[in-house]
Amino acid sequence: xxxxxxxxxxxxxxxxxxxxxxxxxxxxxxxxxxxxxxxxxxxxxxxxxxxxxxxxxxxxxxxxxxxxxxxxxxxxxxxxxxxxxxxxxxxxxxxxxxxxxxxxxxxxxxxxxxxxxxxxxxxxxxxxxxxxxxxxxxxxxxxxxxxxxxxxxxxxxxxxxxxxxxxxxxxxxxxxxxxxxxxxxxxxxxxxxxxxxxxxxxxxxxxxxxxxxxxxxxxxxxxxxxxxxxxxxxxxxxxxxxxxxxxxxxxxxxxxxxxxxxxxxxxxxxxxxxxxxxxxxxxxxxxxxxxxxxxxxxxx
Amino acid sequence: xxxxxxxxxxxxxxxxxxxxxxxxxxxxxxxxxxxxxxxxxxxxxxxxxxxxxxxxxxxxxxxxxxxxxxxxxxxxxxxxxxxxxxxxxxxxxxxxxxxxxxxxxxxxxxxxxxxxxxxxxxxxxxxxxxxxxxxxxxxxxxxxxxxxxxxxxxxxxxxxxxxxxxxxxxxxxxxxxxxxxxxxxxxxxxxxxxxxxxxxxxxxxxxxxxxxxxxxxxxxxxxxxxxxxxxxxxxxxxxxxxxxxxxxxxxxxxxxxxxxxxxxxxxxxxxxxxxxxxxxxxxxxxxxxxxxxxxxxxxxxxxxxxxxxxxxxxxxxxxxxxxxxxxxxx
Numbered sequence: 001x002x003x004x005x006x007x008x009x010x011x012x013x014x015x016x017x018x019x020x021x022x023x024x025x026x027x028x029x030x031x032x033x034x035x036x037x038x039x040x041x042x043x044x045x046x047x048x049x050x051x052x053x054x055x056x057x058x059x060x061x062x063x064x065x066x067x068x069x070x071x072x073x074x075x076x077x078x079x080x081x082x083x084x085x086x087x088x089x090x091x092x093x094x095x096x097x098x099x100x101x102x103x104x105x106x107x108x109x110x111x112x113x114x115x116x117x118x119x120x121x122x123x124x125x126x127x128x129x130x131x132x133x134x135x136x137x138x139x140x141x142x143x144x145x146x147x148x149x150x151x152x153x154x155x156x157x158x159x160x161x162x163x164x165x166x167x168x169x170x171x172x173x174x175x176x177x178x179x180x181x182x183x184x185x186x187x188x189x190x191x192x193x194x195x196x197x198x199x200x201x202x203x204x205x206x207x208x209x210x211x212x213x214x215x216x217x218x219x220x221x222x223x224x225x226x227x228x229x230x231x232x233x234x235x236x237x238x239x240x241x242x243x244x245x246x247x248x249x250x251x252x253x254x255x256x257x258x259x260x261x262x263x264x265x266x267x268x269x270x271x272x273x274x275x276x277x278x279x280x281x282x283x284x285x286x287x288x289x290x291x292x293x294x295x296x297x298x299x300x
Numbered sequence: 301x302x303x304x305x306x307x308x309x310x311x312x313x314x315x316x317x318x319x320x321x322x323x324x325x326x327x328x329x330x331x332x333x334x335x336x337x338x339x340x341x342x343x344x345x346x347x348x349x350x351x352x353x354x355x356x357x358x359x360x361x362x363x364x365x366x367x368x369x370x371x372x373x374x375x376x377x378x379x380x381x382x383x384x385x386x387x388x389x390x391x392x393x394x395x396x397x398x399x400x401x402x403x404x405x406x407x408x409x410x411x412x413x414x415x416x417x418x419x420x421x422x423x424x425x426x427x428x429x430x431x432x433x434x435x436x437x438x439x440x441x442x443x444x445x446x447x448x449x450x451x452x453x454x455x456x457x458x459x460x461x462x463x464x465x466x467x468x469x470x471x472x473x474x475x476x477x478x479x480x481x482x483x484x485x486x487x488x489x490x491x492x493x494x495x496x497x498x499x500x501x502x503x504x505x506x507x508x509x510x511x512x513x514x515x516x517x518x519x520x521x522x523x524x525x526x527x528x529x530x531x532x533x534x535x536x537x538x539x540x541x542x543x544x545x546x547x548x549x550x551x552x553x554x555x556x557x558x559x560x561x562x563x564x565x566x567x568x569x570x571x572x573x574x575x576x577x578x579x580x581x582x583x584x585x586x587x588x589x590x591x592x593x594x595x596x597x598x599x600x601x602x603x604x605x606x607x608x609x610x611x612x613x614x615x616x617x618x619x620x621x622x623x624x625x626x627x628x629x630x
Contacts, residue, residue: 021533024533024534028429028432028433029437031425031429032429032433032437032438032441033437035422035426035441035444035445036440036441036444036445038501039444039445039447039448039501039504039505040444040447041463042448042456042459042460042463042501043447045459045462045463045470046459049462049468057468058467058468061470062463062468062469062470063470106354107354107355107358108355110351110352110354110355111351111352111354111355111356113351114347114348114349114351114352115352117348118344118345118347118348118351119344119345119348120344120345120346120348120349120352121345121349123348123352126352126356126359129359130359132613132617133359133363135558135612135613135616135617136363136367136609136612136613137558137561137562137608137609137612137613138562139562139564139585140562140585140588140605140606140608140609140612141362141363141366141367141605141609143370143588143589143592143601143602143605144366144367144369144370144373144602144605144606145362145366146592147366147369147370147373147592147598147602148365148366148369163358163361163362164362166358166362167355167358167359167362167363169359172355198343198344198347199347202351223450226452227452227453227454229452229453229454229565229568230564230565230585230589233568234589234593244452245452245453245454245455246454248454248455248458249454249458249568249569252458252461252569252572253572256572256573257572265468268458269462272455272458272459275452275455276450276451276452276455279450279451279452280447280450280451282450283446283447283449283450284443287443290446290509291509291513
């Protein structure tokens with residue numbers, strides 16, 4: 001703690017201060033432990049429940065293990081149920097997140113770079129409508145977009161999920177801020193004087209410098225698509241095209257309709273665990289990029 | 301539609317891209333220098349337009365066009381008897397007098413008034429703690445609170461749905477053991493609280509990291525000055541740190557309000573578990589969805605979607621305008 005580390009001889013009465021700060025430390029630690037327990041509880045439950053067979057799920061204590069061996073049976077069931085539709089949903093999710101993520105990042109990079117470094121007609125108007133677009137609620141757009149895409153017979157295709165996800169106004173904003181902060185005009189000008197064309201300047205000078213921003217935009221748009229529920233729910237009717245979120249929800253609904261002892265409950269649980277593991281791992285590995293992306297929103 | 305107009309002048313500009321040597325070679329005379337600068341200028345314009353075009357097209361196709369189309373649809377009415385006809389603002393009149401819609405709006409507002417301060421209060425507390433404490437526990441604390449952000453909202457709602465369940469859930473066995481009688485977390489009286497708990501669990505850590513990032517950006521000397529003036533840690537936190545990150549707090553508050561007004565995923569996931577509580581009009585967004593996909597009332601659904609979008613948009617602009625000094629946006 002900083003107070004303990006900084007020598008403070010000038011302070012008149014060090015002894016009572018230290019005890020109050022010690023009591024403060026206990027309180028702070030207690031608050032932290034309580035909050036950790038609350039935020040971890042659902043994860044703990046998910047891991048425990050994934051190791052139970054269907055009977056144990058209903059009959060044993062919810063927060064403790066009962067039949068750990070059932071974990072592998074559950075996994076095996078998860079991947080084989082209904083011709084392995086879970087695996088198909090996983091593949092779909094990877095396609096949606098991958099294609100939208102890479103596409104949205106490319107689009108946002110070009111636009112953000114253009115906004116930061118070039119003057120062109122309509123620039124100010126487009127940029128201020130972009131700031132407005134960040135505030136237009138995405139879910140309020142989903143139904144109108146569905147109605148529009150159904151006019152051109154694109155609903156119930158992968159494009160219906162991918163194309164709207166390519167629009168990432170916040171990503172554009174983030175790249176623009178990053179370009180302004182980390183890419184001085186002199187650097188670009190020097191490359192131009194050396195005879196590099198505009199495209200070369202972009203790809204050989206700007207992009208390498210922008211790598212952290214690009215990774216951040218990529219992460220946010222991939223996770224955004226991976227987690228999206230409303231858009232695919234609205235757009236897709238065919239369960240072969242579902243991403244994991246919509247698929248798991250449809251299993252859950254099916255389980256409740258059939259009610260009672262139902263194997264679908266264990267599948268929903270095992271499926272949820274398998275679905276969030278890659279996200280948690282990616283998130284732990286790529287922490288600094290999350291922080292970078294979030295900081296732009298708060299400091300600007 | 302202004303976007304399409306912007307793409308217009310682009311072809312007229314491109315031909316002058318050719319004399320590229322103007323920039324590189326030293327200027328030989330006044331006239332030459334001007335053409336060189338001009339060509340660089342037009343070339344930059346062309347490049348800028350080219351780079352921004354994909355975004356502009358997507359913006360037009362997936363933001364401007366859906367909004368325009370929804371607005372057009374919302375001005376029409378389609379009935380079996382009368383056919384499809386232009387009905388001006390009849391749908392909007394219906395929207396703002398529809399008890400289902402208004403009840404949903406009221407519910408979401410009440411929900412927000414309770415849930416948002418609790419969540420942002422917890423996020424601020426967490427941010428102040430991890431800004432001040434640098435122990436191992438604080439690191440674990442930071443990571444644990446942020447972890448739910450990596451969980452899709454559907455899965456978050458599914459997990460809590462199980463935890464709330466009278467047949468699976470630990471809450472029920474706990475209340476059984478304590479002899480407090482049955483607590484129905486999915487019943488009428490507690491549903492909003494239960495939903496609020498899910499949202500709080502999911503988003504506290506995210507907001508905490510945003511506020512923490514803002515705290516990290518503050519100049520450290522201010523704390524030293526405060527300490528010399530005799531301020532304790534709590535005083536420093538409340539009187540110096542919190543006011544200095546008010547812009548970040550305004551932004552988190554705004555994004556939270558936008559999210560709350562669109563409330564959909566959690567009630568939708570819990571709907572089959574508690575169908576008598578979560579009615580089709582439970583939140584405005586759920587109502588718009590059900591009108592379109594259960595009752596095929598596309599015109600009316602479009603009016604509700606558009607109203608909701610407009611309210612959120614205008615609301616957040618007004619909010620930013622009212623707090624522009626604090627938010628630091630111009």
